[in-house]
Amino acid sequence: MKQLSAPLLPGATLGVLGGGQLGRMFVHAAQAMGYFTAVLDEDPSSPAGLVSHQHIQTGYQDPEGLARLADVSDAITTEFENVPAVSLAALAGQCFVAPTARAVAVAQDRAQEKAHFVGCGVPCAPYAVIETAEQLAAVDVGLLPGILKTARLGYDGKGQQRVQTAAQLAAAWHHLEQVPCVLEKMLPLALECSVIVARGADGTVVHLPVQRNLHRDGILAVTEVYEGNVPAALAAQAVAAAQSVAQGLDYVGVLCVEFFVLDDGSLVVNEIAPRPHNSGHYSQNACDVSQFELQVRTLAGLPLVQPRQHSAAVMLNLLGDLWFAHSDTAQTPAWDAVLALPGTHLHLYGKTVAKHGRKMGHLNITAPTPDAARATALQAAALLG
Ligand code: ADP
Ligand code: MG
Known part of the structure; x- marks a missing residue:
């Protein structure tokens, strides 16, 4: 290498x-x-x-x-x-x-990913690997109700089925064409959060503040990042866990680690992405170094300096559905009205065709206080929806 x-x-x-x-x-x-x-x-x-x-x-x-x-x-x-x-x-x-083929291979496969979490001593959901009919038959019923997820190629909630009983599990595995899967116990989620870490070839690790995420239909909808979005002790635990996951892979680059916070207040790692992540987009406008600049720095071997968040932030994902909010034919949303609100930053990805569920862009909202950021986000959502 x-x-x-x-x-x-x-x-x-x-x-x-x-x-x-x-x-x-x-x-x-x-x-x-x-x-x-x-x-x-x-x-x-x-x-x-x-x-x-x-x-x-x-x-x-x-x-x-x-x-x-x-x-x-x-x-x-x-x-x-x-x-x-x-x-x-x-x-x-x-x-x-960077990152290496090995690190990407782990992130590509939920079974390897979970084995890595266990190896790092970072708690994840109880799970079983299902690759054969024997493994299916031997599944511990304590994992039900659960979510059956394809080991590979799932994203935005695709390749997943919720199952209540052993019969439903068997039917779901057939429906997924008996590809290698992971069955995870369904956990009671209080909230979801994620952390972006960047690690250099010399082992230096920096991180962005912990992101609190809201999903709709399996797709990230809103990320909120400000003081108090997640209890401070949990945030510190999430950062430490993300750092050990990166270190354990000898990772070089930007890594996103997603977590669940359960009803009992405990923290469980969900999955990793070996690259910048949708939940880190707020850093473009709310931090002095964005997740993409961190990616450039890790790749070029430039120094990594701990980023500083200077504004409270809310990120709204802009899905293709917004183009159809007022009509069956695609119409450009009212960006001018949204951009009249203070602290709104529009990012569009240059995709010419809007489709339901397609990520077309995101809106970063920055403000001096969390309340102000949330209030502007509500106004922006009302203008778009
Ligand atoms: P994807 O690769 O599609 O993002 P995830 O494994 O992150 O797949 O699952 C998508 C969403 O489904 C999560 O963000 C969470 O809301 C929900 N989810 C996934 N696994 C569990 C679980 N074990 N218990 C409860 N909810 C879950
Ligand atoms: Mg996910």
Whole structure:
């Protein structure tokens, strides 16, 4: 595996696998600091491809495309955890790659991910791996009611089924075509939160403040970040747990760790994302260093300095549904009215077609106090909805 012998200074080219919105915001952050960028994504109108200096339009497994990316880049990262780990491993022979194929492989597979949490001593939901009919038959009924999740490729609540009984579990596994799955016990959630950590090759770890998240239909809807969003003792516990999860992977890059807080006040880790995360978007406007700048810094081997949040923040996800709020045909939402509210920052991903459930952008709302941020968020939501 190639390592950096010295920091890559502005003027170098940073490559990214994946052309989605996370790649686009990475590209924006890299370019703002004077780097050149290269994106690999087969979609000619991918959000990141549209704004990158170079756009290699091939699939993630195309050897020629990967070789070209390695050729033009001084370091490569990923914006998407389902990039095949073998592609990252192949690139790492030619170029510095962060995070590593191994770390991404763990994040790609819920069974490996959970085994890693257990290995780090960080509590997660009671679970069982179901890969065979024998494992299905042997499942401890104490895990029911539970959620059956495909081990791989699930996102935004997709690839999951809630099951109450052993019969429902068997039917659900059949419905998921008997792919490897993890059955998790259904836990009583008081709230959900997440932490973004950034870890450098020298082991330095910094983090963003703990994010409190609200999901709708399995998709992140709102993130609130300010003093008191989560009890201070829990926030400290979440940061410490996120740091050990990163350390245990010898992780280099930006990592998001998602948690559940249960009704009894205990903290349980849910899953990790080996990249910036939707719940960290508020950092673009509410912190002096954003999660995307952290990604640039970890990739380029630049110093990591603990970020400081300077404003209370609420982030509202902007799904394609908003384009259909007032009509069956897509209509541009009233951005001008929203932007008349103080402290509103609009981020759109350049996707030309709005669809229900599609992430089109987000609105960051910053304010001097939590109450003011929440009040503006309510006004913005009313204008859009
Ligand atoms: P995804 O990869 O789709 O984000 P998650 O595992 O994070 O999948 O699950 C999506 C959402 O479903 C969570 O944010 C949480 O609201 C709910 N959920 C998942 N697992 C559990 C569980 N064990 N108990 C209760 N709720 C859960
Ligand atoms: Mg999740």
